[in-house]
Amino acid sequence: MALDDLKTSATEGRLSSMTLPDVGCTAEARQDALARVRAMGLPQRRDEYWKWTRPDTFVQTEAPRASLFHMDETPLFDAVDRLKIVFVDGVYSAERSDDLSLEGVQIDRLEDICCTDEHWAEDLYGTLEAAGQVPVERPLAALNTAFAGDGVAIRVTGKVSKPISLMYTHESEVSDVFLHHIIRVETGAELTILENGPAAARFNKCMEIDIADGGTLHHVRAQGRDHERRAVTHMFARLGEESVFKSFTLTANGVLTRNEAVVELTGDNAVVHIAGACVGDGDFHHDDTVFITHKGVNCESRQVFKKVLCNGATGVFQGKILVKQSAQKTDGYQISQSLLLDEDSQFYAKPELEIYADDVACSHGSTSGAIDEDALFYLRARGVPHDMATDLLTLAFLAEALDEIEDEALAADLYTRLEGWLVRRRHG
Amino acid sequence: MLEIKGLKVKLEEEDKQILKGVDLTVEAGKVHAIMGPNGSGKSTLSYVLSGRDGYEVTGGSATLLGDDLLDMETEERAAAGLFLAFQYPVEIPGVGNMTFLRTAVNAQRKARGEEEMSAAEFLKVVRAKAKTLKIDADMLKRPVNVGFSGGEKKRNEILQMAMLEPKMCILDETDSGLDVDAMKLVSEGVNALRDEGRGFLVITHYQRLLDHIKPDVVHIMADGRIVKSGGPELALEVENNGYADILAETA
Numbered sequence A: 001m002a003l004d005d006l007k008t009s010a011t012e013g014r015l016s017s018m019t020l021p022d023v024g025c026t027a028e029a030r031q032d033a034l035a036r037v038r039a040m041g042l043p044q045r046r047d048e049y050w051k052w053t054r055p056d057t058f059v060q061t062e063a064p065r066a067s068l069f070h071m072d073e074t075p076l077f078d079a080v081d082r083l084k085i086v087f088v089d090g091v092y093s094a095e096r097s098d099d100l101s102l103e104g105v106q107i108d109r110l111e112d113i114c115c116t117d118e119h120w121a122e123d124l125y126g127t128l129e130a131a132g133q134v135p136v137e138r139p140l141a142a143l144n145t146a147f148a149g150d151g152v153a154i155r156v157t158g159k160v161s162k163p164i165s166l167m168y169t170h171e172s173e174v175s176d177v178f179l180h181h182i183i184r185v186e187t188g189a190e191l192t193i194l195e196n197g198p199a200a201a202r203f204n205k206c207m208e209i210d211i212a213d214g215g216t217l218h219h220v221r222a223q224g225r226d227h228e229r230r231a232v233t234h235m236f237a238r239l240g241e242e243s244v245f246k247s248f249t250l251t252a253n254g255v256l257t258r259n260e261a262v263v264e265l266t267g268d269n270a271v272v273h274i275a276g277a278c279v280g281d282g283d284f285h286h287d288d289t290v291f292i293t294h295k296g297v298n299c300e301s302r303q304v305f306k307k308v309l310c311n312g313a314t315g316v317f318q319g320k321i322l323v324k325q326s327a328q329k330t331d332g333y334q335i336s337q338s339l340l341l342d343e344d345s346q347f348y349a350k351p352e353l354e355i356y357a358d359d360v361a362c363s364h365g366s367t368s369g370a371i372d373e374d375a376l377f378y379l380r381a382r383g384v385p386h387d388m389a390t391d392l393l394t395l396a397f398l399a400e401a402l403d404e405i406e407d408e409a410l411a412a413d414l415y416t417r418l419e420g421w422l423v424r425r426r427h428g
Numbered sequence B: 001m002l003e004i005k006g007l008k009v010k011l012e013e014e015d016k017q018i019l020k021g022v023d024l025t026v027e028a029g030k031v032h033a034i035m036g037p038n039g040s041g042k043s044t045l046s047y048v049l050s051g052r053d054g055y056e057v058t059g060g061s062a063t064l065l066g067d068d069l070l071d072m073e074t075e076e077r078a079a080a081g082l083f084l085a086f087q088y089p090v091e092i093p094g095v096g097n098m099t100f101l102r103t104a105v106n107a108q109r110k111a112r113g114e115e116e117m118s119a120a121e122f123l124k125v126v127r128a129k130a131k132t133l134k135i136d137a138d139m140l141k142r143p144v145n146v147g148f149s150g151g152e153k154k155r156n157e158i159l160q161m162a163m164l165e166p167k168m169c170i171l172d173e174t175d176s177g178l179d180v181d182a183m184k185l186v187s188e189g190v191n192a193l194r195d196e197g198r199g200f201l202v203i204t205h206y207q208r209l210l211d212h213i214k215p216d217v218v219h220i221m222a223d224g225r226i227v228k229s230g231g232p233e234l235a236l237e238v239e240n241n242g243y244a245d246i247l248a249e250t251a
Ligand SMILES: Nc1ncnc2c1ncn2[C@@H]1O[C@H](COP(=O)(O)OP(=O)(O)OP(=O)(O)O)[C@@H](O)[C@H]1O
Pocket: B011, B018, B036, B037, B038, B039, B040, B041, B042, B043, B044, B045, B054, B087
C-alpha cells in the first residue's frame, strides 16, 4: 500500500538527516531495516497504534532539548555485585565499564560482530525486530536497527554468577541516541540483566532477545529520574521450550516514554512475565505497549502494569495476547491499572485478546480509580497522617507489579525509590 | 473523658438529619453501652466522633479530655487517644498488617512527641498481644483484613486497640460475627484494657457481650437521640422485651 504524502515526506525528511553507521558487519541488516522503514513510514499521530501517544518528537529530525538531571541519591543497583557496562550519551565507555570477561557469558560490542569470524550474533541482528513487524508495524524499531550506533551482544552459555548491568547516563542536553542490544541465552543457561538510566535527551533502544530451550532471563530496568528526556524502547523476545523470561520496568518522570514488548512463545511450556510500575507527576506521558504471541503448547504469559498519575500526567496501556491455533493450554493473564491521584490525570487502556485455540484460559482486566476513601479513613483513624496514609496506599497499589520481580533485594530497593519519589513529589 | 452535648449531624450530600441532639458523657474508668434499633444513628455517632467525611455537624459539641474533637483531623483525634473499633473493618490489599500496626503506633507516638517504638520492641509486644487474642503469625503477615473471616477482623480490631492503648475506646458492634469462644477472647482483650484512666463506649445489639464486658451505664438510642439511660438492667429489659416499650414510653 502506498504511503500518504505526509508520511512519506516526514519519513524522508528524517532519513535525509541521517547516515547509516558502519558498525561491524551489520551493513546488510541495516540496509534491509532501512527498506522496512521506507516501506512502513515513520509513525504519525493518525496511526491507530499511536492513537494515545504522539510520535512527533520521536520522528522529528532534531531531538528536543532535555536539561540534565543531577542525582542526589546513590544510584540504583549500586549495592548489587554486578558487571557494569556503561554508555555515556549512547557511547560505550571503557573506563567506566568493568572488564567484560565473565564466566558463562560472552560480551561483545556491536562493532566486534564481524562476518569473517562467523560471529554468533551475525544472523540475529535485526532478525527478531523484522519478525516483530507483523502483524503490527513498529517502524521506530526498524529505524533503530538501521541507525544504531552502539550496543552489546551478550551470549549466555551457563549460569552466570552475577547480573550484567547496562548503565546509561546522559551528559549532553541534546543527545540523540540509538542503542541496539542482542541477547542470546543458550540451552539451560541463565542470566539477569539490569538496565538503569535515562541514556539521552532522546533515546531509541532496541533489544533482541533469543532464549533457547530451558534458558532463563531476568530483566529489571529503571528508566532514570530525568524529567525532560524522551524514550522509545522495544524488546523483541523469542522463547524456546521451557524457557523463562521475566521483565520488569520502573519508570519515574520523563516527559515521554513508549515501551514496547513483543514476545513470541514458540516452544512448549515457556513462561513470560512482562511487568511495569510507573509514577508520573505533571508533564509525563507513559505508554506500555505489549504484544504476546502464543504458539507453543501450555505456555504462560503474564502482563502486570500499574501506573500512578497526578497533575495532568497521562498513562497508556495497549496489551495484546494472541493465541495461535497450535497454542493449546495457554494460560494468559493481563492486568493494567491506574491510580489517579487527582482529576487532571488520564489513563487510556486497550486490552486485547485474540484466540484461535479452543483449550485456553485467558483473562484480562483494566481499571482506573482514585485512592480508596474507606481505606484512607481507616488508616487515619489509627493515627496515620493523611499524606503518609496516601503514600502507603499508593505503594500498596504498585506492590502487585513489584511483586513480579523475583529478586527480593532488588524489589525492596525499587520500592524504596518509589517511596522517595512520593515524598519528593509532596515536598517539591 | 468524652463529653458530647446536643450533637446534631446531617448528611453532607443530602438534607437528612441523622443525629438530632445527642447528649452523652463517658467518665474515665467507666464502660458505657449504647443499644438501639437499626438505623438509629449509633454508627453515625462513632464516625462523626472520629471525623469521617460525609457528615456535617449542625449543632452541639464533642470533647475528649476537654479538647474539641470536632475541630481536629481524624489522625489528630487518634493521637489524642480516641479509638474506634469499626463495625465493618476495612480491607487494605498490599499493606501488611504488621507494617500497618507499626506505622500507626509510631505515627501516634510521633504526634504526641514521644519516642518511636523500635522494630525489635514492637515485634515483641505485638507477638505477645496477638497470642492472647489467638491471632497467628500468618494473620500478622497478611495484608490488613484481606481474606480475614468476620471474627478474625474483629479480633484484629482489638489487637490494634491493645497496641495503640487509647484513652477512649468506641466499639461498634464488635460482637457481631463472633462465635462464642471468640466473644470470650475479645471480651477478655477489652477487659484487660479496663483501667482508671480509660473510657469505653460499647455499641451492641445483644446482652451477650455485656455479660462479659459489664457496663456501668446503658443508653438507648432511637431516631438520633439518647432516649433513655440506666444501669445494666436496661440491657436485660431490651433483651427480653425489645424496644417497643421503651420507645412508647419516651415518645
Ligand atoms: N453516608 C450515608 N448515606 C446515606 N445514609 C446514611 C449514611 N450514613 C448513615 N445513613 C443513614 O443514617 C441512619 C443511621 O445509620 P447508622 O449506620 O448510624 O445506624 P446504626 O444505629 O449504626 O444502625 P445498625 O444498628 O444497623 O448498625 C440510617 O438510616 C442510615 O441509612
